[in-house]
Amino acid sequence: MKVIEVRNLHKRYPNHVAVDDVSFEVSEGEIFGILGPNGAGKTTTVECVAGLRTPDRGTVRVTGIDPHQDRDALRRVLGAQLQSAALPDKIKVWEALDLYASFYPDPADWSELIERVGLGGNREERFAKLSGGQRQRLSIALALVGRPRVAVLDELTTGLDPQARRDTWQLVEQVRDSGVTIVLVTHFMEEAERLCDRVALIDAGRVVATDTPAGLIAQVGGAQRLRFRPTAPFSDDLLLALPEVSEVARTGEQVVVTGTGDLATSVMLTLARHEVVPADLRIEQATLDDAFLALTGRKLS
Amino acid sequence: MRKILFVETKLHLRQWSTIVFTLGLPLALLLVLGGIPDLSKADPALDGQRMIDTQLPAQMTLLSVLTLACTVLPAVLVTYREQGVLRRMSTTPVAPGRLLAAQLIINLAIGTVSVVLLVVVGNLVRGVAIPKQLPGFALVFLLGSAALLALGLVIASVAPSGKAAPGIGSVVMFPLMFVSGMWIPREFMPDALRAVSDYSVAGPFAQALRDTWAGHAPQPLHLVVMAVGLLVFGGIAIRLFRWE
Numbered sequence: 001m002k003v004i005e006v007r008n009l010h011k012r013y014p015n016h017v018a019v020d021d022v023s024f025e026v027s028e029g030e031i032f033g034i035l036g037p038n039g040a041g042k043t044t045t046v047e048c049v050a051g052l053r054t055p056d057r058g059t060v061r062v063t064g065i066d067p068h069q070d071r072d073a074l075r076r077v078l079g080a081q082l083q084s085a086a087l088p089d090k091i092k093v094w095e096a097l098d099l100y101a102s103f104y105p106d107p108a109d110w111s112e113l114i115e116r117v118g119l120g121g122n123r124e125e126r127f128a129k130l131s132g133g134q135r136q137r138l139s140i141a142l143a144l145v146g147r148p149r150v151a152v153l154d155e156l157t158t159g160l161d162p163q164a165r166r167d168t169w170q171l172v173e174q175v176r177d178s179g180v181t182i183v184l185v186t187h188f189m190e191e192a193e194r195l196c197d198r199v200a201l202i203d204a205g206r207v208v209a210t211d212t213p214a215g216l217i218a219q220v221g222g223a224q225r226l227r228f229r230p231t232a233p234f235s236d237d238l239l240l241a242l243p244e245v246s247e248v249a250r251t252g253e254q255v256v257v258t259g260t261g262d263l264a265t266s267v268m269l270t271l272a273r274h275e276v277v278p279a280d281l282r283i284e285q286a287t288l289d290d291a292f293l294a295l296t297g298r299k300l301s
Numbered sequence: 302m303r304k305i306l307f308v309e310t311k312l313h314l315r316q317w318s319t320i321v322f323t324l325g326l327p328l329a330l331l332l333v334l335g336g337i338p339d340l341s342k343a344d345p346a347l348d349g350q351r352m353i354d355t356q357l358p359a360q361m362t363l364l365s366v367l368t369l370a371c372t373v374l375p376a377v378l379v380t381y382r383e384q385g386v387l388r389r390m391s392t393t394p395v396a397p398g399r400l401l402a403a404q405l406i407i408n409l410a411i412g413t414v415s416v417v418l419l420v421v422v423g424n425l426v427r428g429v430a431i432p433k434q435l436p437g438f439a440l441v442f443l444l445g446s447a448a449l450l451a452l453g454l455v456i457a458s459v460a461p462s463g464k465a466a467p468g469i470g471s472v473v474m475f476p477l478m479f480v481s482g483m484w485i486p487r488e489f490m491p492d493a494l495r496a497v498s499d500y501s502v503a504g505p506f507a508q509a510l511r512d513t514w515a516g517h518a519p520q521p522l523h524l525v526v527m528a529v530g531l532l533v534f535g536g537i538a539i540r541l542f543r544w545e
């Protein structure tokens with residue numbers, strides 16, 4: 001069953017069109033990424049999904065609910081962690097959860113939730129004293145306290161240090177494993193690649209492509225590159241004869257082999273058969289960044 | 302709603318400056334000024350009343366309510382809007398309007414605590430009379446406070462940022478204090494100024510507090526001006542208030 005269906009969503013603000021034409025579907029239990037550069041319309045899209053904005057055109061359904069028509073029903077199935085949504089400075093962690101739990105008819109046990117997001121030692125801490133990572137964890141906990149079926153997480157790790165970012169990713173995976181469908185908005189391709197089951201690439205208010213991260217990369221050719229320094233001389237033709245290899249280039253001592261498919265294995269086996277060892281071997285794979293570049297002609301970041 | 306009230310009350314109490322300026326300052330001023338011998342003498346210009354009988358305690362009540370309405374309430378609401386507290390709340394089944402209602406109730410409650418302190422401590426320490434027309438006094442207090450808090454909502458609606466709110470609040474507050482007779486009692490005002498005062502919401506509020514304190518009925522004009530103030534400011538606030 002589709003948990004979220006968005007069709008031909010269009011939203012314009014007085015001065016510009018934020019979302020031109022966006023359609024996608026999210027299945028139960030997946031982490032669905034909405035990836036695109038700043039200003040692509042990602043936040044406006046999820047604000048329409050979360051019922052905070054009224055689309056000018058198009059339909060949105062969340063577990064069959066029209067967010068605009070039935071806001072109350074929507075708020076019981078969808079939890080949101082939005083950008084620039086803070087808490088009062090002086091509120092304590094447990095008070096915020098206790099308060100937000102009181103908003104829902106059948107809330108989660110918030111003291112267990114505090115432990116789950118790793119804030120067990122910070123119950124009595126005030127919001128203003130929390131680090132960026134701790135605030136995001138609290139945000140996630142608040143989005144989950146109503147026991148939603150869908151959680152929208154917008155720019156979750158922006159401004160976090162690498163360690164806090166990795167911890168937050170782990171938490172998101174745990175949340176998904178508990179059965180919550182997640183819509184993750186991000187402009188970090190690394191984050192989308194690591195976390196998302198499927199990704200919609202958005203640019204200038206339109207969906208450029210929707211697929212798994214690997215699928216998106218494969219769509220643009222999925223080129224891989226091997227760099228190494230051979231310990232013994234060999235002829236380029238040796239590798240060019242392989243079906244996976246499309247190009248062999250040499251700069252000084254270094255050899256760069258470009259190709260697709262199971263490139264690394266097949267090149268290594270061939271070299272080994274001719275008693276050549278590839279020293280300082282590096283494998284470079286295409287990323288979502290490359291996919292975005294190939295699809296839009298622009299860089300993601 | 303009870304939980305919102307409870308949590309928001311705790312947050313208010315953690316803001317010690319709110320308590321100092323809305324409860325402590327008016328009470329301290331009443332006690333200190335009430336100790337000045339000249340102000341405890343019958344003054345023929347005040348119809349034989351002493352300054353401390355009604356003028357001083359009524360002005361201190363007004364000071365407390367004006368501080369709440371012009372600085373405390375707008376600062377909290379604008380900061381909530383700026384930081385996205387209201388935005389976050391709008392993703393839950395509870396409408397952010399509840400937060401607004403809770404703020405109004407809490408500010409009214411703080412004002413009430415302040416006036417009770419002024420009356421009780423003023424009576425015990427400086428011999429200020431308990432308001433003689435008590436039900437009328439309570440009605441005037443609630444009506445006047447509601448009208449001024451509605452004005453506070455208007456300030457919160459137009460203030461562009463949490464930093465700008467206290468500035469705008471002061472610009473509104475000091476003229477209101479002046480025309481209500483904080484520095485020149487209304488009896489000493491030239492007629493033109495007193496006429497302005499009569500329509501300034503704060504002026505009628507102060508005068509009606511004094512009238513009921515002394516045991517008289519409040520003037521109908523003053524009640525009407527306060528009621529109109531409540532409706533007009535409330536209407537403007539509802540029109541202009543932005544959640545984000």
